Amino acid sequence: MFTFANKAIEIADKHKADFGDIRIIEARRQTLSVKQGEIGALNDTVTLGFGVRILFDGAWGFASSDLMTAGEIERVTKFALNIAKASATLKNKKVRLAHEPAYRDFWQTPFITDPFAVAIEKKLDMLFAIDKVLRKDAKIKSAVSSMDFIREHQWHMTTEGSRIEQVLLSSGAGYVCHAVDKGEAQTRSYPSTHGGQTLSMGYELIESLDLPGNAERVRGEAVALLTAPACPRGRKDLIIYGNQLALQIHESVGHACELDRVLGYEESYAGSSFATTEKLGDFRYGSPIVNLVADATLPGGLATAGYDDDAVKAQRWHIVKEGVLSGYMTNREFAGRINKDRSWGSCRADGHNNIPITRICNLSLMPGSVSEEDLIKDTKDGVIMENNRSWSIDQKRLNFQFGCEIGWLVKNGKKTKMIKNPTYQGITPEFWNSCDAIANENSWRLWGVANCGKGQPTQTAMMCHGNSPSRFRKVKIGVTA
Amino acid sequence: MHDHRTICERILRLAGRCPAEVIITSTDSALTRFAGNVISQNVSNTATEISVRLTDKGRVTRFTLNQPSETALKMGFSRALETLRTQKKNPRLMPLSKPVPVKKTKKLFFPGTAELPPAERAARAGILIKKCKKAGATAYGTYENGAAAITVANTYGVRAFHKESYAIYSVTVRDGNGSGWAESPASDAREIDFDRVDRTAMEKALLSRNPRSVKPGRYTVILEPAAAADLVLFMGIYGFAAQFYQEGQSFVTGKLGEKVVSEKITIEDNALDGLSAGMPFDYEGMPRRKVTLIETGVARALVHDRKTAALAGRTTTGHALPVPNTYGPIPANLALLKGGSSMEEMIKSTKKGILVTNFHYTNLLKPLTVKMTGMTRDGTFMIENGRVAYPIKNLRFTESAVEAFNRVEAVGDKPQAYISWGRVSAPALKIRNFNFSSSTEF
Structure with missing residues (x-):
């Protein structure tokens, strides 16, 4: 493939491009789902294509194609060059990329069992078995269980001399059921919402999740929620678990700290950010116990790879250190805007047909010092919320509202009644500054976000957010219309 | 673009006796993005997706690829046939569809629009940027164009x-701390009034500078077409998709024929004509029919695919997604029909209210009431005594769209189209007692 790719590099060099790269990507995705005793999806997708990025006269052009011929590589590279020339007509100053050494390397996601080698029959058997358990109660009107496996083989070549080959693998699975009765509808899922748990692992992930073993509990909770009391209104201490805390990190820290967004490059679509560059190193984002670390080397992380799509080697860095804004998600184009001579390496593209953009890396809340049990014992009047159901945040990442699938009241140190339709609202820095306890490493685990949308044209990326249950004081809960 | 017909016939031949369906989608797309008064991104993509569904006596599978080579196709068939062989039979599985004549939609392909060169997109961005620089403002946005072709074919002659x-x-x-937005989609780029879009966004940005804080609570709102379209989209999808209805998760479950919202509201799904027109058939090759979902406030009908239609004892309305799927049919060409009020009349008749340009990051909280949340964005204004009085800081709404549509006081006379999940068009709406649950800092 590098021989094929070299054609684009030759053309970029010949036309004296400031920078050029080509990514050839062969991807395979297997999607399976079962709904109401029938196959809901069973699709095996294989794609192959390439994307060429040209920086010419300080401006970008990008073009891509799935016609794998030498002639097409030439056409697409020249077209990217022409697009860059059109871009150059409207620029203030020339784009300059932060320096990165050239690499010649191969990297792949470690795994134990290749999910594509596991028989489809075995996978469907598990999904049908889960489906059967989920539908045992007549109040369950809809149940969907699913698995999703992606392998992406990348060949990345730059005019700077990098030749990087990577094979990235992810596996995911989960299920959701919807209970409906007497004008009420409730949802419960496992292990998390939005397609279940996804990590950069092989089929061993599926086997570790005990999917069938949790189906009965999940069904029972969905039905019990129908008659559970509603989430109380007011300000209470809020303990957030797993998948919901992952989304909280994602929306109110991850996106807020993408440097392209901070600099206004997403203004027209998803918005900008309150976490502006003059705040770097100084702004109190959260309480002193809040440490949020970006890590492209994290085992199992969906953004874990040897290199990002700027050909920058994987790194680990603080976004928030002891409560203070300490870093951003960067690419090579914008790193210089915060006086950094090297990108942290968080630039990725969705497949061969999209230009690499700044993305959230794996971003995790570091564990605290208390046990999960003590966290609850120490809470007098609070609410636990788990598994995201709805999400919304303003375009500067300040005002947010989240809804969860399930909640429980905490009274005098004990987890008590289940509550339905739990919601909470907040303003990002105020919220993270109210964090006064984070459970220790015994409760810390990774949660995958497999469907993060950003950019125009919209691109999807995957990343993880590790966390342990954490407590936030006096949060506004129980928002009603 | 690949020749769809040749690929389809080749695949159906390769399928032999195994009933097969082929969906081929080819796209040429390009987008110029600008930010901070410069071009920030300029991209182009050519892509083809070939998706093959095979069925065999109660068994089903699909494979998808983008390389129509002999090797790739043989690999796809080999894996798919193995999957079929090991699969348990499903007696409820529907056979592939038989051909039904498809009505033509209005003309939606214009070669000049499909092939707009990057220089022309850059020039258009340049005109706005020049205006903004002169006004001391900053331009952000996109100008995108392209073409999409789709073929659905199957063994039975579709x-x-x-x-x-x-x-x-x-x-x-952006103008200081003010922000304005406007958008115009079209099948023919010549129909876009670029100057109007530029002027609207610049005026809103200027007028929304130095916004004041207002207390959250219930206000009369005037939702401009983009904001109204957002609510219509959620009402359409979560109310009138037959699978949600059959699962009891729709607000109209058991209420067809009953008044569910204000009599001022009529919503259609119409792929064949009007502002939301699009592909005239679904992903099983069945013709999309015009479906009146709500007629003067009364819930009339649902959109169906073959599976939900069979359950309901009806015929499909042509709203299938690629089959099999877990979502069921989806209305993809929604239109809230216009009323008789101009924007000026709506504002003039409002003693105290809020004018909303657009919503941001809307999401569903409860399906049975279509309870939603989201933020206002890019121009939110207080109306007092019949005039736009001053800009206000953005607010979060938490509101049931069904209840809000029961409190509609006026429907605008100028619907606008947007491309979102499919196409949706709506005029402005005036709604009383709309609930804002909190505010933000800008």
């Missing part, structure tokens, strides 16, 4: 083909 072009000009302008 052959459906559709081609359309598109151009979308979307602009955000």
Whole structure:
């Protein structure tokens, strides 16, 4: 493939491009789902294509194609060059990329069992078995269980001399059921919402999740929620678990700290950010116990790879250190805007047909010092919320509202009644500054976000957010219309 | 673009006796993005997706690829046939569809729009940027164009083909701490009134500078078409998709024929004509029919695919997604029909209220009431005594769209189209007692 790719590099060099790269990507995705005793999806997708990025006269052009011929590589590279020339007509100053050494390397996601080698029959058997358990109660009107496996083989070549080959693998699975009765509808899922748990692992992930073993509990909770009391209104201490805390990190820290967004490059679509560059190193984002670390080397992380799509080697860095804004998600184009001579390496593209953009890396809340049990014992009047159901945040990442699938009241140190339709609202820095306890490493685990949308044209990326249950004081809960 | 017909016939031949369906989608797309008064991104993509569904006596599988080579196709068939062989039979599985004539939609393909060169997109961005620089403002946005072609064919003779072009000009302008937005999509780029889009976004940005804080609570709102379209989209999808209805998760479950919202509201799904027109058949090759979902406030009908239609004892309305799927049919060409009020009349008749340009990051909280949340964005204004009085800081709404549509006081006379999950069009709406649950800092 590098021989094929070299054609684009030759053309970029010949036309004296400031920078050029080509990514050839062969991807395979297997999607399976079962709904109401029938196959809901069973699709095996294989794609192959390439994307060429040209920086010419300080401006970008990008073009891509799935016609794998030498002639097409030439056409697409020249077209990217022409697009860059059109871009150059409207620029203030020339784009300059932060320096990165050239690499010649191969990297792949470690795994134990290749999910594509596991028989489809075995996978469907598990999904049908889960489906059967989920539908045992007549109040369950809809149940969907699913698995999703992606392998992406990348060949990345730059005019700077990098030749990087990577094979990235992810596996995911989960299920959701919807209970409906007497004008009420409730949802419960496992292990998390939005397609279940996804990590950069092989089929061993599926086997570790005990999917069938949790189906009965999940069904029972969905039905019990129908008659559970509603989430109380007011300000209470809020303990957030797993998948919901992952989304909280994602929306109110991850996106807020993408440097392209901070600099206004997403203004027209998803918005900008309150976490502006003059705040770097100084702004109190959260309480002193809040440490949020970006890590492209994290085992199992969906953004874990040897290199990002700027050909920058994987790194680990603080976004928030002891409560203070300490870093951003960067690419090579914008790193210089915060006086950094090297990108942290968080630039990725969705497949061969999209230009690499700044993305959230794996971003995790570091564990605290208390046990999960003590966290609850120490809470007098609070609410636990788990598994995201709805999400919304303003375009500067300040005002947010989240809804969860399930909640429980905490009274005098004990987890008590289940509550339905739990919601909470907040303003990002105020919220993270109210964090006064984070459970220790015994409760810390990774949660995958497999469907993060950003950019125009919209691109999807995957990343993880590790966390342990954490407590936030006096949060506004129980928002009603 | 690949020749769809040749690929389809080749695949159906390779399928032999195994009933097969082929969906081929080809797209040529390009987008110029600008931010901070410069071009920030300029991209182009050519892509083809070939998706093959095989069925065999109660068994089903699908494979998808983008390389129509002999090797790739043989690999796809080999894996798919193995999957079919090991699968348990499903007696409820529907056979592939038989051909039904598809009505033509209005003309939606314009070669000039499909092939707009990057220089022309850059020039258009340049005109706005020049205006903004002169006004001391900053331009952000996109100008995108392209074409998409789709073919659905199967063993039983279904052959459906559709081609359309598109151009979308979307602009955000920042002026100090003010922000304005406007957008115009079209199948023919010549129909876009670029100057109007520029002017609207720049005026809103200027007028929304130095916004004041207002207390959250219930207000009369005037939702401009983009904000109204957002609510229509959620009402359509979560109310009138037959699978949600059959699962008891729709607010109209058991209420067809009953008044569910204000009599001022009529919502259709219409792929064949009007502002939301699009592909005239679904992903099984079945013709999309015009479906009146709500007629003067009364819930009338649902959109169906073959599976939900069979359960309901009806015929499909042509709203299938690629089968099998877990979502069921989806209305993809929604239109809230216009009323008789101009924007000026709506504002003039409002003693105290809020004018909303657009919503941001809307999401569903409860399906049975279509309770939603989201933020206002890019121009939110207080109306007092019949005039736009001053800009206000953005607010979060938490509101049931069904209840809100029961409190509609006026429907605008100028619907606008947007491309979102499919196409949706709506005029402005005036709604009383709309609930804002909190505010933000800008």
